[in-house]
Amino acid sequence: MNWNTILIRYGELSLKGKNKSKFIRKLKANIKAALSDLGTVTMRAERDRMFIYTEKPEELDRAIEILPSIFGIQSFSPIVICEPTLEDIKDTSLKVLGKTETAGKTFKVDVKRADKRFPLNTGELQQELGGHVLRVFPELVVQMKKPEILLYVEIQREAAYISSHTYKGAGGMPVGSNGHSLLLLSGGIDSPVAGYMMMKRGVSFDAIHFASPPFTSDLAKEKVEDIVRQLTKFGAVIRLHVIPFTELQQTIVKQVPSNLSMTTTRRMMMKVAEQVRKDTNSLGLITGDSLGQVASQTLESLTAINEVTNTPILRPLIAMDKLEIIEIAQKIGTYDISIRPYDDCCTVFTPPSNKTKPQIEKVAYYESFQEFDDMVVEVASQRVTTIPSKQTEEEFEDLL
Amino acid sequence: MYFDHSATTKPDERVLRTFVDASESYFANPASLHAEGKRTEKLLERARTQILGTIGLGLTEGIFTSGGTESNNLAILGYVYANQHKGRHLLTTSIEHPSVLNVFRELEKQHFTVDYLTVDEEGRISLDELQAKLQKDTILVSIMHVNNEIGTIQLIEECAKIIHTSSRAMFHSDCVQSFGKLPLTDCTDGPDLVSLSAHKIYGIKNSGFLAFRKNIRLQPIVFGGGQEHKLRSGTVSVPHAAALAKAARLLVEEVDMQQFQQWRNDLVEFFSEIDECKVLAPNASAPHILSVAFAHITGEIAINFLQQQGLIVSTSSACSSKNSDVSHVIEAIHVPREFEKGVIRISLGKDQTIEEIEQLKVAVRQLVELIRKGVGK
Numbered sequence: 001m002n003w004n005t006i007l008i009r010y011g012e013l014s015l016k017g018k019n020k021s022k023f024i025r026k027l028k029a030n031i032k033a034a035l036s037d038l039g040t041v042t043m044r045a046e047r048d049r050m051f052i053y054t055e056k057p058e059e060l061d062r063a064i065e066i067l068p069s070i071f072g073i074q075s076f077s078p079i080v081i082c083e084p085t086l087e088d089i090k091d092t093s094l095k096v097l098g099k100t101e102t103a104g105k106t107f108k109v110d111v112k113r114a115d116k117r118f119p120l121n122t123g124e125l126q127q128e129l130g131g132h133v134l135r136v137f138p139e140l141v142v143q144m145k146k147p148e149i150l151l152y153v154e155i156q157r158e159a160a161y162i163s164s165h166t167y168k169g170a171g172g173m174p175v176g177s178n179g180h181s182l183l184l185l186s187g188g189i190d191s192p193v194a195g196y197m198m199m200k201r202g203v204s205f206d207a208i209h210f211a212s213p214p215f216t217s218d219l220a221k222e223k224v225e226d227i228v229r230q231l232t233k234f235g236a237v238i239r240l241h242v243i244p245f246t247e248l249q250q251t252i253v254k255q256v257p258s259n260l261s262m263t264t265t266r267r268m269m270m271k272v273a274e275q276v277r278k279d280t281n282s283l284g285l286i287t288g289d290s291l292g293q294v295a296s297q298t299l300e301s302l303t304a305i306n307e308v309t310n311t312p313i314l315r316p317l318i319a320m321d322k323l324e325i326i327e328i329a330q331k332i333g334t335y336d337i338s339i340r341p342y343d344d345c346c347t348v349f350t351p352p353s354n355k356t357k358p359q360i361e362k363v364a365y366y367e368s369f370q371e372f373d374d375m376v377v378e379v380a381s382q383r384v385t386t387i388p389s390k391q392t393e394e395e396f397e398d399l400l
Numbered sequence: 401m402y403f404d405h406s407a408t409t410k411p412d413e414r415v416l417r418t419f420v421d422a423s424e425s426y427f428a429n430p431a432s433l434h435a436e437g438k439r440t441e442k443l444l445e446r447a448r449t450q451i452l453g454t455i456g457l458g459l460t461e462g463i464f465t466s467g468g469t470e471s472n473n474l475a476i477l478g479y480v481y482a483n484q485h486k487g488r489h490l491l492t493t494s495i496e497h498p499s500v501l502n503v504f505r506e507l508e509k510q511h512f513t514v515d516y517l518t519v520d521e522e523g524r525i526s527l528d529e530l531q532a533k534l535q536k537d538t539i540l541v542s543i544m545h546v547n548n549e550i551g552t553i554q555l556i557e558e559c560a561k562i563i564h565t566s567s568r569a570m571f572h573s574d575c576v577q578s579f580g581k582l583p584l585t586d587c588t589d590g591p592d593l594v595s596l597s598a599h600k601i602y603g604i605k606n607s608g609f610l611a612f613r614k615n616i617r618l619q620p621i622v623f624g625g626g627q628e629h630k631l632r633s634g635t636v637s638v639p640h641a642a643a644l645a646k647a648a649r650l651l652v653e654e655v656d657m658q659q660f661q662q663w664r665n666d667l668v669e670f671f672s673e674i675d676e677c678k679v680l681a682p683n684a685s686a687p688h689i690l691s692v693a694f695a696h697i698t699g700e701i702a703i704n705f706l707q708q709q710g711l712i713v714s715t716s717s718a719c720s721s722k723n724s725d726v727s728h729v730i731e732a733i734h735v736p737r738e739f740e741k742g743v744i745r746i747s748l749g750k751d752q753t754i755e756e757i758e759q760l761k762v763a764v765r766q767l768v769e770l771i772r773k774g775v776g777k
Contacts, residue, residue, distance in 0.1 A: 219438050341433065396446050399418050400645045 003060055003078055003099070006067070007161060008050040011074035011171045020047070027072040027174035030235035034066050064167065070235040071200055072177070073169030077152065084115060084160040086125075090132050093151055096164045097137060106143035109133070112154040129153065170200070175236040178202030181314060182282040184273055185209050185240075187224045187344050190288030190317055192334035193325050195231055197316035198286050204236045206280045208273050208383075210245040212345040220342040225388040230333050232389070241276055241383040245269075245345050248375050256366045258351035263358040264367055265346070266296050266305045268376060274309050275380035284312040290325065291318050295354035304358045401756045403713045405600075406548055406577060406689055406747035411647075412602040418646040419604055422639035430638055431627060444638045447645035451609055454648045455594055456585030459611040463628045464641050467608035468576040468597035469499035472542075474610050474632065475572045475593040476503045478618035479540050480512065486568065487537025493517045493525050493554075495547055495729045500574055504542075517543075521733050522684040523552030527562060534567040541569050545578035549716040549729040549745060550681045551689025553582065560589040570616065576600055576608075580651035581660075581688055592616060596648075598640070602750065603647030607640040655750050660687035663748060663757050670761055676771050677764075678739050680730075688749075691716060693735055694742035696771055702744050705770070709763040716743045 010027070028045050031052070035041045038059045044051045054060045060078060067076055082092040109130045113122050120128060133151065134140060140149070154161040183195045185207040195205060209224045221242060228238050248268055256264045273285055289297045296305065306313060317325055329335035402410070422443065428436035430444045448462050465471045480490065492504050494516045504514045515533045517525045525543065534541070541563050545556050556573055563571045573591035575584065580601050584590060593616065598607035612618070624633025664687050671677045671692050680691040694702055699715040706713055716727050726740045735743070746760070 217433075217435070219433070219435060222438075396443055396642075399421060399443065399642055400447060400450055400649065 003057060003080060004054055005079050005081060005161075006052040006054075006060065006063060006076050007079045007163070008052065008067070008076045009074045009169075010049065011072055011169060012173055023072070023174055023177045024050070026177045027070075030070055030072070030174050030176070031067070033237070034070055034233070034235055035063055038062055067169065068167060069170055069233055070174075071170050071172035071202065072174035072235075074171060075166050075169050077163035077166045079161045079163040081159050081161055084118065084155050084158070086120065086128070089125075089153060089155075089160050089162065090129065092160075092162050093129060093133060093153065094136055096162050097133060097149070097151065100149060100164050102137045102149065103139050105140060105148040106146075107133070107137075107140040107149045107151065108142065108144055108147035109151045109153065112152075115155050115157045117157075118155050125153070125155075170234070172200035173202030175199045175202060175234065176204040179204075179283045180281060181205045181284040181286050182273055182277045182280060183207045183286040184269065184288075185224055185227065186288070186346065187220060187227065187338065187342070188288065189329050189335060189338040190290060190293075190325055192227045192231060192288075192338060193328045193332070194286050194288040194314075194316050196234065196328065196332050196334075198314060199231070199234050199236060203284075203286070203314075204238075205286060206239045206241060206276070206282060208241045208243060208276050210243050210269060210272075210345045212246040212249055212348045213244065215246065215348040216343055216345055219340070220344055223337055223340050223342055225386070226337045227334050228388045230337060234332070237387060237389075239280070239385055239387050241280075241385050243272055243276075243379055243383050245272075245379065248272075248372075248379050249345065249349050251370060251372075251375065253349055255370050256363075259353055259355050260358055260363055260366060261349070261351050262296055262354045263301060263304050263363050265349070266301075267308045267363070267367070268372060270305055270308050271373070271376045272380045274311060275377060276383065277311060279380075284314050285309070286314045286316070288317055288325075289315045290320055290322070293322065295356045298356045300357040301355075304360045304363055307360055401711045401759060402749065403711060403746045403752075403756075403760065405749035406551075406745065407714055408599045408605070409602045409749055410751075411599075411604055411643075412650060414650065415603050415643050415647045419639045419643040422642040426638050426642070430636055431625070440638050444636060444641050447638075447641040450645040451596075451648050452611055454580070454585075454652050455596075455611050457587060457590040457594065457611075458613065459592075459594060460614045461616070461629075462609055462611040463632050464636055464644070465608040465610055465632060466606050467599070468497070468574065468595055469608075471576075471595035471597070471608045471610040472497070472499040472572075472574055473503055474618065474621055475595055475612070476500065476507075476540065476542060477621050478631065479570060479572065479593065479616065480507060481621075482617045482619040483539050483570075484512075487535075487539045488512045489535045489538040490514045491517065491530070491533055491538055491541040491569070493519060493543055494732045495519055495523055495549075495552070496542065496544055497548055497574055497576070500542055500544065501728070519552070519732050521735075522681040523547055523550050523729070523733050524684050525554060525559075527555070527558055530559060531562050531566060534563065534569065536567075538567050538569040540572060541567075542572040542574070544574040544576075545584075546575075546582065546686045546689070547681075547729060548577050548689075549727060549743075550691040550733065551577075551685035551747075552681045553578070553684055553686050556584070556591065557587045557589055560587070560591060564589060577689070578686065580648060580655065581657055582686060596644075598644040598647055601647050601651045604640060604643050607637070607644050609644060651750075657687050660748050663752070663754075664688070664690055667746065667757065667760075671764075674764075674768055676768055678735070680733065680735065680743070688747055690746045690748075692744055692746065693730075693739035694744070694767075694771065695738045696742070697775060698741045699743050701775070702742065702767060705767050706744075706760075706763050709759075709766070711760055711763055713744050713746050716745050 042053045082088045109126045152163045183205045185191045426440045428440045430441035570592040572593040576597045579596045593612040596609040599605040676695045678693045
């Protein structure tokens with residue numbers, strides 16, 4: 001018996017019409033990228049599901065660990081393929097169940113008979129198989145609703161698929177199937193979660209980070225790179241653009257009264273992001289704003305900040321509580337990185353007090369004394385772009 | 401010729417190298433904000449992950465400690481204090497290391513109830529007794545994997561299954577003697593907290609590790625700056641951590657326990673043919689530990705004699721060797737009276753040779769001759 005195949009069921013995808021094959025291609029590419037470390041993995045995509053074949057059992061185990069984080073998968077099951085004959089199905093079912101802890105568990109047989117030529121009908125096969133299994137595993141308890149073990153048997157013309165366990169997928173849509181955007185990534189708790197939420201809706205993105213050397217350290221940048229690496233696990237390659245922001249910030253501090261400097265800083269960030277968005281063929285800007293969380297996230301502030309761009313700004317966290325956001329951050333593994341204590345560009349030049357209701361006219365007035373737009377273009381062109389890929393930890397190899 | 405590896409092992413040169421290199425290049429405080437601190441912290445975290453990987457068992461959290469004793473203390477006191485609202489009944493065995501037993505004795509003074517599982521003459525606990533003694537309010541069970549005095553292996557996986565299916569208790573195992581020598585990684589069910597020590601695996605003394613399952617709540621027993629996830633304050637010694645990680649990796653990758661098993665079988669056969677000797681726990685014992693009891697002489701006499709022949713063995717445990725009384729383990733397995741004072745422990749290490757084993761036999765034969773002539777009687 002070979003446990004070398006995983007059957008993947010699509011999520012929302014299966015509802016799609018004409019674009020379906022495009023979605024499936026995307027999902028296949030994402031899965032392939034996520035499993036790229038596993039040596040030889042082959043895949044076959046059908047209209048309603050996908051099959052992954054691995055050569056070694058440990059590769060299959062690894063795949064089972066990785067797949068739950070890839071968007072676009074509703075559920076998946078490791079399966080054993082056998083001949084579509086009653087004898088073979090019976091034998092294989094026993095072997096499959098032999099791999100699981102059965103003592104005292106509740107159990108049900110679920111049959112899908114796609115090939116109607118099979119001599120027994122669904123009910124008959126269910127009974128026959130159930131009886132056979134119970135003779136060998138008498139400690140199983142039959143239960144129709146929510147059984148702990150569901151022996152799933154699917155009969156196709158050329159083969160039968162048998163599994164005893166179904167894993168939940170991440171749902172959502174394959175990353176990249178719903179356009180490309182630019183994520184404003186500060187290194188805090190919120191923005192990575194915002195990126196994650198958009199990925200769930202199939203949006204892929206580049207990330208942009210504002211750094212203020214020498215006041216911010218390489219460690220702050222490294223933290224953002226680590227966040228990007230962590231987000232990469234959900235099935236997308238993410239490019240990171242780091243903007244040298246110090247000079248522009250110093251100019252703002254000099255030019256704009258301190259209680260409005262935060263608003264101007266955000267506006268300039270939007271303008272720089274807008275430049276990068278155009279260069280990277282991104283359609284929208286993603287931010288981690290959550291309404292009322294800080295002074296820059298009141299409706300008045302957001303209005304003043306929005307004014308500099310016509311691009312759709314995606315704010316998936318706008319109505320979420322901080323605690324909800326933290327919960328997701330912990331779940332997706334970015335929380336521990338985000339709470340590393342390094343200052344970012346926003347904490348370096350913190351004014352003593354911020355206007356929670358900035359007036360756009362006033363902000364524009366103070367900004368008018370300086371050629372900010374030239375600086376914005378300049379700064380955007382000085383960005384450093386990297387692809388923080390999967391972490392290679394060879395650094396300590398000699399030591400450890 | 402050194403046959404006392406269960407008391408301590410000689411550090412591997414490569415482990416010492418790591419310790420020196422890490423002391424030179426990664427001396428910064430891992431809690432510091434600057435880049436040097438960050439580099440050191442990275443090494444610390446890598447070491448932690450590596451050790452957790454060699455333990456397996458799905459344990460994802462780990463704290464660096466000063467050794468097996470502190471790990472055992474933190475596991476038991478830390479868990480019991482943080483979870484005493486759930487119950488006050490505790491369970492352990494009568495043959496635990498003093499760093500476990502004495503903690504439970506202390507807890508008894510604080511109005512916790514402790515049951516001590518008995519063992520058979522091979523030093524094994526009974527799974528039925530374990531099952532029977534688990535109560536509704538049992539919060540922690542502590543069972544060592546390999547006994548340090550007689551080498552008995554407890555069926556850790558079976559214990560875990562019983563504890564996890566029939567109680568709410570967490571399972572701590574002192575794996576100081578077994579780590580890297582007996583497979584743990586493959587268990588489908590295992591302990592929730594595991595104690596390790598570096599100097600038993602060719603590492604450096606005063607260095608240990610407590611691994612535990614995610615979401616287990618512990619209370620610190622050392623207070624201060626809140627290092628090590630607030631569980632063990634004090635600046636972490638990253639060189640010790642790196643050296644422990646290295647020692648653990650080398651052990652898992654290189655040590656051939658088959659070889660130990662063969663030697664041990666050979667020695668068991670050798671001693672079994674001598675009437676004046678009794679092998680303790682011949683069938684249930686770990687491949688690297690062999691305890692033998694001599695009739696008519698004390699362990700001390702045997703050790704002194706063998707030492708004169710250039711062979712270092714110990715009485716049943718280095719920790720209790722200063723006590724002249726019979727050890728609690730020897731008492732627990734009911735060794736016949738004429739043998740109980742004559743126990744020696746032979747414990748094998750990775751650089752042992754077949755010639756050394758043969759010399760040991762020669763020396764023992766001479767000793768037995770002397771006993772027959774009336775030494776010690």
